[in-house]
Amino acid sequence: MAGTAGTYELGRFTGECAHTHQPILTRDEFVAALIDSADEEGRPILRRLDFSAQAWDSAARPDGLVCFWRSLAPEPGEHRQMFVDDETLIEMVQRMEEEADSRRRGFRWILALVLLRRKMLKLDGIMREGETEYWSFRVRGSDPAAVPMRIANPGIRDEEMRELADQLGDIIRADA
Numbered sequence: 001m002a003g004t005a006g007t008y009e010l011g012r013f014t015g016e017c018a019h020t021h022q023p024i025l026t027r028d029e030f031v032a033a034l035i036d037s038a039d040e041e042g043r044p045i046l047r048r049l050d051f052s053a054q055a056w057d058s059a060a061r062p063d064g065l066v067c068f069w070r071s072l073a074p075e076p077g078e079h080r081q082m083f084v085d086d087e088t089l090i091e092m093v094q095r096m097e098e099e100a101d102s103r104r105r106g107f108r109w110i111l112a113l114v115l116l117r118r119k120m121l122k123l124d125g126i127m128r129e130g131e132t133e134y135w136s137f138r139v140r141g142s143d144p145a146a147v148p149m150r151i152a153n154p155g156i157r158d159e160e161m162r163e164l165a166d167q168l169g170d171i172i173r174a175d176a
Helices: 053-057 086-095 102-117 158-171
Strands: 007-010 029-038 044-052 065-072 083-085 121-129 132-139 149-152 172-174
Touching (some): 029 053, 065 086, 083 086, 086 102, 102 121, 102 149
Antiparallel strands (some): 121 132
């Protein structure tokens, strides 16, 4: 499986806690959060914010939270970039299972399609219930008896799909 696994850059470390506006010091644990936001013209975008572990653990949460992950702050001048592996992205898809917000469901859908393309997820089947189409995914190499992830196709129009894919591309860049 190591041959197919990938890593993705998820924005750059800001060095400042989005809640307290205090610096996040070298080698301090912090939480990076991906949020639903808007650009200067009010168009919806995905944006990354960093939080000190203390602020996060004391329940500081941004509005529009889509997903989050923990890491250690890099050394000054260190050109290390924040990467997340395929397994972490699979966890993000799994955590968003009960999401009601349509943009976040769209993000989850696209993330699942990215993982399907990277062969980390396997399509188990497609079924319809009324007007809704559901895709069933299994993590590649998982127990066949395990319950698959079931994700509703949000019916994203081509234009919206391109916008979300572009935003995802700005935030998650495959490490080639």
